[in-house]
Amino acid sequence: MTQDLLPASYDAFLSGLKERIRHAQVRAALAVNQELVMLYWQVGREILIRQQQQGWGAKVITRLAKDLQKAFPEMKGFSRTNLLYMRAFAEAYPDEQFVQQVAGQIPWFHNCTLLDKIKDPDERQWYIQQTIQQGWSRSTLIQRIESRLYHRQGEALTNFEQTLPQPQSNLAQQVLRDPYNFDFLSLGQEAQERDLEAALIRHIREFLLELGVGFAFVGSQYPLQVSGKEYRLDLLFYHFRLHCFVVIDLKTVEFEPEFSGKMNFYVSAVDDLLRGPADQPTIGIVLCKTQDHTVVEYALRDLNKPIGISTYQLKDSLPEPLKGNLPTIEELETQLNVLSVEIEEELENS
Structure with missing residues (x-):
């Protein structure tokens, strides 16, 4: 069928169909993310319970990571480091309903960032809500935390x-x-x-x-x-x-x-x-x-x-003592390169 033979309403139909597909993709991605976060919370809770009741130590976590990676080679995320994040996540949010309705609405590594950088539960929840409302990327979330937006x-x-x-x-x-x-x-x-x-x-x-x-x-x-x-x-x-x-x-x-x-x-x-x-x-x-x-x-x-x-406040208005303690651009680039290599190695081994 040539362009000349297309119905007059075709363009509007195609536009509406594409929009519906995009919305479905977004909903599917959110649903997958929520399921993943819930899975990680459940794994973390089981680890936490056994550590508290049976005295599991670091060696058990290391062995568990290897066994899970062997059992599910197609799945990323079962490294020892990520298992420890799961445990910390379950400890930070003991309420399963809160995880389903709030924390599960943002990506897993957003949650990891909040666990690393924010200790106050109310402040952490505020950043979660802002991320949901404003669609912050992880880098934007980090910038907002470091600028003390809360x-x-x-x-x-x-x-x-x-x-x-x-x-x-x-x-x-x-x-x-x-x-x-x-x-x-x-x-x-x-x-x-x-x-x-x-x-x-x-x-x-x-x-x-x-x-x-x-x-x-x-x-x-x-x-x-x-x-x-x-x-x-x-x-x-x-x-x-x-x-x-x-x-x-x-x-x-x-x-x-x-x-x-x-x-x-x-x-x-x-x-x-x-x-x-x-x-x-x-x-x-x-x-x-x-x-x-x-x-x-x-x-x-x-x-x-x-x-x-x-x-x-402008960039150049930082106190002099603080300026001297800040890394240079070159130092930051070096740190970022090292971090990128570590992340790639972590993903390859997970």
Whole structure:
């Protein structure tokens, strides 16, 4: 059948069919992953029980790994190291229902990463939920952990409790972070506001990832006409979970009280000129190099518009003693090459 003889509805049919197949592939992959994670949890639980009740030692785990690899040569994952991860996984999550409904929704090596890097159960569960919601890769998960994202959530100083109704105020508070991590920018400490703005726009994907899920970029230097005079917003976003516009004003200096007054004006103008009937009140964020908490609290106390004050950190703003302890790029590359070889050997022997 030639292209000319195809029914007029063929392209739409093919498109819908491909989409259905993709969705089925995703569901199948998730189901396989969940089954695998559950299997590993069950194996880990059996090992844990026997270690606790019968005193199994390291030699038994080594023998078990060899016997399982011999019995199931087509299956990867029965190395001694992975069996120890299974045991740690079962010990960390004794509730089978939690594994089925939560931990089993992310890939196994994501779970291994969390076991390695996070000891607090609540923090670990938070990262699992974020991975499920945002579809983080393992490298993204590691980056978020190393940037202490859990501890930065909801830490911005705001007046949301006084200016927004519940539950909007709590939701908005959790959206903001302090500090924001801009280590993907190559800027010196003397960078001006326009330099910072231009760099963030050039790296808009990384910037959106750091802002968090829900932010959609509307524009930079966004113009507003007020009484015949033009004012420009540094950055304008819309947040689809909060259902509101978010204005960001960039400052490369320490926070000053007049910054909040200016933002109050911007938020009022956006509310009047851009906000629709279904939108929640506009939120303003002043991003500064540094801030004094007492000054911020006084500056926000009597404002009637929802405003938050956060700081940001650049790659070059790490303390000098810490810089000296960080590995060089060459050292990191060497470590990564060694790790890659070890992983390949582990897979070949598993």
